[in-house]
Amino acid sequence: MTRxxxxxxxxxxxxxxxxxxxxxxxxxxIHVAPTNSQEDRxxxxxxxxxxMYSDVRGGASIIxxxxxxxxxxxxDGRGNLGVVSQRGSGHNGTITQAGNDNRYGLxxxxxxxxxxIIQNGNGRTGATFQxxx
Numbered sequence: 001m002t003r004x005x006x007x008x009x010x011x012x013x014x015x016x017x018x019x020x021x022x023x024x025x026x027x028x029x030i031h032v033a034p035t036n037s038q039e040d041r042x043x044x045x046x047x048x049x050x051x052m053y054s055d056v057r058g059g060a061s062i063i064x065x066x067x068x069x070x071x072x073x074x075x076d077g078r079g080n081l082g083v084v085s086q087r088g089s090g091h092n093g094t095i096t097q098a099g100n101d102n103r104y105g106l107x108x109x110x111x112x113x114x115x116x117i118i119q120n121g122n123g124r125t126g127a128t129f130q131x132x133x
Contacts, residue, residue, distance in 0.1 A: 026133040027113050033126045043125045047081060047103045056083060066091070069108075077102070077122075084108075088132070093117075099124070108132070 034040040050056075054063055060073035063085040072094045073082040082095040083105045091108040095117045102119045105127040113132035 028131045029113075029115065030129045031126065032128070040123075040125050043127065044103055047083065047105050047125075047127070050083065050105065051081065054083075054085075056081075060095075062086075069093075073097075080119075082106075082117075091130075091132070093130075095119070104128075106130075 032043070034043050051061070054061065059075055059080050060082045061084070062071045062073065063083070064071065065087045066089045068089050069086045069091045070093075071084040071086060071091070073084060073096075074094070075082060075097045077098060077100040079101040080097045080099075081103045082097055084093045084095060085105070086093060086108045088108070088110045090112040092114045093106045093108055093116070095104050095106055097104065097119045099120055099122045101122055102124045104117055104119055104125070106115050106117055107127065108115060108130045110132040113130040115128055115130050117126075117128060119126070
């Protein structure tokens, strides 16, 4: 298990999550969203640490390891952070942020996952972890 996958699992266990049943194409998604200020600070800290570890500069980053992946980040506002990290093949992922001081991480593993994230408003935080087979 990679360090990133282990960190994702630890974060998913520590915070309230919503799971989505596997789709017909073989995808499992776990969405993590803070429900109070303490959880929000923990998620922001986790995303900031990931940003430093991955040498992300600025408010958006796309990290791809594999083949035939597509990703995009669109931001309108100040102080936003959007990270799409794809490991494997055939992933499609986008993050759209409108507002200020939003944070989101979309992490895709395996093959053939699809995730489109939209954040509107100010000070929102979240993460989605997807595994495909």
